[in-house]
Amino acid sequence: MVISELLKTNRVWWKGLSQFIIIFSLLFVFTYSSYAQDNISRKGFTLGTSLGYGSTKYEYKDIHASEDSFAVGLQVGYAITPNIIAGLEVNGWTINAFNDSVYNYYYYYDYNEPSEGESISNASLFLNVFPFKEHPFYITGSVGKSYYDNYDRGVDIRETGTAFSVGCGYEFPISKTVTYAPQFRYSKGNFHHGDYKAAELSIALHWYIN
Numbered sequence: 001m002v003i004s005e006l007l008k009t010n011r012v013w014w015k016g017l018s019q020f021i022i023i024f025s026l027l028f029v030f031t032y033s034s035y036a037q038d039n040i041s042r043k044g045f046t047l048g049t050s051l052g053y054g055s056t057k058y059e060y061k062d063i064h065a066s067e068d069s070f071a072v073g074l075q076v077g078y079a080i081t082p083n084i085i086a087g088l089e090v091n092g093w094t095i096n097a098f099n100d101s102v103y104n105y106y107y108y109y110d111y112n113e114p115s116e117g118e119s120i121s122n123a124s125l126f127l128n129v130f131p132f133k134e135h136p137f138y139i140t141g142s143v144g145k146s147y148y149d150n151y152d153r154g155v156d157i158r159e160t161g162t163a164f165s166v167g168c169g170y171e172f173p174i175s176k177t178v179t180y181a182p183q184f185r186y187s188k189g190n191f192h193h194g195d196y197k198a199a200e201l202s203i204a205l206h207w208y209i210n
Contacts, residue, residue: 052202
């Protein structure tokens with residue numbers, strides 16, 4: 001079917017783009033010649049976003065699946081000290097692309113075909129800790145609520161549960177208040193009829209509003 005092929009193409013394109021960004025940034029990390037002192041100005045409120053690739057294993061009732069996924073996240077936080085950042089975060093992994101807008105746009109193929117899509121997402125409290133004074137390496141962790149959404153041929157499923165994540169990253173300054181950071185995170189959570197595990201490589205962008 002034309003629409004399903006289009007969705008598959010879009011999904012492959014996004015995965016390829018995110019993997020390219022990750023590989024490029026990791027290569028830059030290893031070739032970066034100046035691991036100088038951490039002179040990033042972490043004060044006040046901070047905004048953050050991340051984009052990358054996730055490998056997700058999940059169970060739902062009698063379904064056991066392992067999927068590559070598109071990973072995205074948003075953060076709003078506050079620098080308690082220059083080495084401790086805390087705040088709120090939403091993040092998730094798209095397992096199967098949602099197609100509402102695609103069906104509306106290509107209505108002449110099958111306007112009445114039901115929406116489809118599947119994702120796992122979290123809403124959490126996060127904490128970033130920079131343990132070293134001279135290097136912007138950080139350890140991150142979060143705990144919060146997990147959501148499982150599945151729209152399949154008119155069936156609308158949403159389940160909730162609990163989730164946590166741990167990980168690490170390394171900030172590189174774009175300016176004294178804006179950084180980007182290659183990071184790795186491992187997440188685990190559950191919902192009413194199942195659970196999930198996800199490993200994620202992503203690039204985060206942090207803006208410290210001094």
